[in-house]
Amino acid sequence: AQSVAQPEDQVNVAEGNPLTVKCTYSVSGNPYLFWYVQYPNRGLQFLLKYITGDNLVKGSYGFEAEFNKSQTSFHLKKPSALVSDSALYFCAVRVISGAGSYQLTFGKGTKLSVIP
Amino acid sequence: EAGVTQFPSHSVIEKGQTVTLRCDPISGHDNLYWYRRVMGKEIKFLLHFVKESKQDESGMPNNRFLAERTGGTYSTLKVQPAELEDSGVYFCASSQDPGANTEAFFGQGTRLTVV
Structure with a gap:
């Protein structure tokens, strides 16, 4: 079965530091x-997506994500965190169901808190 | 361009009552999806409309849930009768293309609380 795991329920990072949310x-x-x-x-x-091609994907608000096939990971990153980045982040994979419908399978979400 | 809108934003009902949630997709988007997030759990797929037809309703929990999309525009999701375990946030999403590489655009969700 298809699945997505976000191993961290919460990530705390100081403003200005790099952030990573794992998936x-x-x-x-x-x-x-x-x-x-x-x-x-x-x-x-929607922030960003990986379909094919370059393993480093750039998205909205300065976020990027790195696709790593060997580690089956798709971690979300940002070089310098802002307080306004504090939010709940969801990783998802689009899979085809038995009925032929592409649906999103989500992780549980990671709460990111950026500390001033 | 207006995004996906959902109504109401919050609903508190008693167990056994009926609630109807509404979703207006982005204009021109034939594909409409319903998802649900029960507190602390993953967001789960409920069903997928293509225009007015149900493409996939494999995620619907049971027959207390009824989704409709008359005319292929807005959609409603009715819960009758509501049970405590139905509490959660119900998200609607739409996309122009049903394919795997297309992002879906989500509404703000309806928070349903059954007491």
């Missing part, structure tokens, strides 16, 4: 990987 996946076939962010009282916002 590992288990899928059969090629993975289509996504990161979404949920700010307080807001919906899920």
